[in-house]
Amino acid sequence: MSEQLVFRDRRGTNAVKWNSLSRIGFCRDDLLGMWVADMDFASPECVRKALRDAAEFGVFGYDFPPEAYNEAFIAWEKSHHGYETSPEWLRFSPGVVTGFYWLVRLLSEPGDAVLIQTPVYYPFMSAVEDQGRRLVKSELVNNGGVYSIDFEDFERKIVTENVRVFILCSPHNPIGRIWTREELSEMFAICRCHGVKIISDEIHHDFELFGHRHIPAGTVGDYDDMLVTVTAPSKTFNLAGLQNSFVILPDSAIREKFDAHVREVHINGGNSLGYIAAAAAYTGGAGWLRSILRTVEENDALLRRRLAEGLPKAVISPLEGTYLSWVDLGAYIAPEDMKKAMEDRCGLALDYGSQFGGNAPCHIRINLATTAEIINEAATRLIENLV
Ligand SMILES: Cc1ncc(COP(=O)(O)O)c(C=O)c1O
Known part of the structure; x- marks a missing residue:
């Protein structure tokens, strides 16, 4: 069943989209x-109800994430995208941007080259440059508004610039593509061949339009040792202000690095309301x-x-x-x-x-x-x- 959408006039609130x-x-x-x-x-409504109930209870002390938090996310990935993840692979980051900032840092050394496909969501660039890595761009080919990948350029840049990490935007913001399995397979094979790690930003993965289906990077092939995915309920259910994201780390060595980094920055988890909202959304949204x-x-x-x-x-x-x-x-x-x-x-x-x-x-x-x-x-x- 569909749920009636409730429009809100956000003028006069703190929404950055409309104010100041x-x-x-x-x-x-x-x-x-x-x-x-x-x-x-x-x-x-399931999210609003869960938050109303929590507000009514009124104690905002130290909480565990609800059990449904990981479970509902895992079930969602499986049923909506055919991606089987495991609870051990999942980690928290407040935002997807924070998540890929951390991952750029963990998967490369200062001065290393990091590849992006332009035009692309602008924090991809700052994640590289803010952290002293070298930005390498492979421009997408625009043919009358229809974008595709120049695989030759993609591989040439990887080789000549000695790229260590590739940040993939899948689906791709701003050009609106959902990459096909063939496109992903070709990019990943090139990355495998040249030892490039892949960070896949899949925050838009639930927006599958006009019959197109999102292919999670984790289902493309045997790339677990070189692939990390960052996603969130924030775009899907309009929860960005609650700051909950999932980092999916199938590889144990990368997980160890991630956990060590999280100990250093000491951001072990999010706020209770964010967990409640995400669990409710993936369960009933x-x-x-x-x-x-x-x-x-x-x-x-x-x-x-x-x-x-x-x-x-x-x-x-x-x-x-x-x-x-x-x-x-x-x-x-x-x-x-x-x-x-x-x-x-x-x-x-x-x-x-x-x-x-x-x-x-x-x-x-x-x-x-x-x-x-x-x-x-x-x-x-x-x-x-x-x-
Ligand atoms: C590709 C992409 N990644 C990440 C984000 C933002 O993620 P977060 O707010 O969780 O940091 C956006 C927001 O527009 C986005 O388009």
């Missing part, structure tokens, strides 16, 4: 919030997820319809995964005018292609996890102000 936008670099505060990847819908997937598909179709009519030269990449639409407005705006056009003229707070480290100077990333009214309003503003 000038504090974080936008031109003013009253823009339509369509940038950061969270949703304008309340989390599933499937119907809610069905509704959000339908909404994202409908909003994608709506945006395409509106832009096809009003801005026919805009190129929208096919949306296979994530809830983020990737739109090339190069036919209408010059790179240097992007910010002014989007913020001053259209009144939109979006992510810009230039943030993602690749060749996307005129792209915008639009968050579709909202109402049709807001998507319509954004489309109208784009059409009225760009033609």
Whole structure:
């Protein structure tokens, strides 16, 4: 059964998507919030009920994670993605970004080269550069909005730059691809051949759209000794503020390194409410997820319809995964005018292609996890102000 989504107007709350936008670099505060990847819908009722019950009980002392926390996650991975994980492999990190920061540090030495595929979620770059590693980019090939991997470039960079670690974004934010088993197999075989460890960021893995199916890196083949996966309930169930992520470490030597690192930084676990919310979501949130997937598909179709009519030269990449639409407005705006056009003229707070480290100077990333009214309003503003 599907669950009715509950829209919340987040203006006047502390939501970074909608408020104090000038504090974080936008031109003013009253823009339509369509940038950061969270949703304008309340989390599933099962989550809200579990949190209400905990609040009512009212004791927020030192707690174990509920037993259902790992169990429900393991069951979810198995039933939704065919990925069999084991309780011994699972570790906590507050966020997926924190998780891959730690893993870059553990799997490489200062000065080592780390490969990413651009354009990509911008903390991939900072995780490498903030920690004194060398950033190596393999640009994805954009053919009329449809992205693919240049395997020759991927392998050449690994060899010539002596890459030690590859950070995979799967599904890929911002270009919306769900990588096929064949694509993953080819990348992983190249990594195996050159001794490259893989960090797979699968935070968007539950956003499988228009019949596309996510392939967990852990199901691609025999790569357990060189593969770690980081994922979370945060994107799936809109729980980012509760800060719970899973690091999946099938290899015992990597687990030992991870555990030693966690002892050093002394972040052994999260807060009780985050555990409760995650356990409830993985146990009872499937119907809610069905509704959000339908909404994202409908909003994608709506945006395409509106832009096809009003801005026919805009190129929208096919949306296979994530809830983020990737739109090339190069036919209408010059790179240097992007910010002014989007913020001053259209009144939109979006992510810009230039943030993602690749060749996307005129792209915008639009968050579709909202109402049709807001998507319509954004489309109208784009059409009225760009033609
Ligand atoms: C690919 C990817 N990884 C990680 C994150 C954020 O993870 P967290 O908030 O758990 O650090 C995002 C958020 O948009 C993302 O798109």
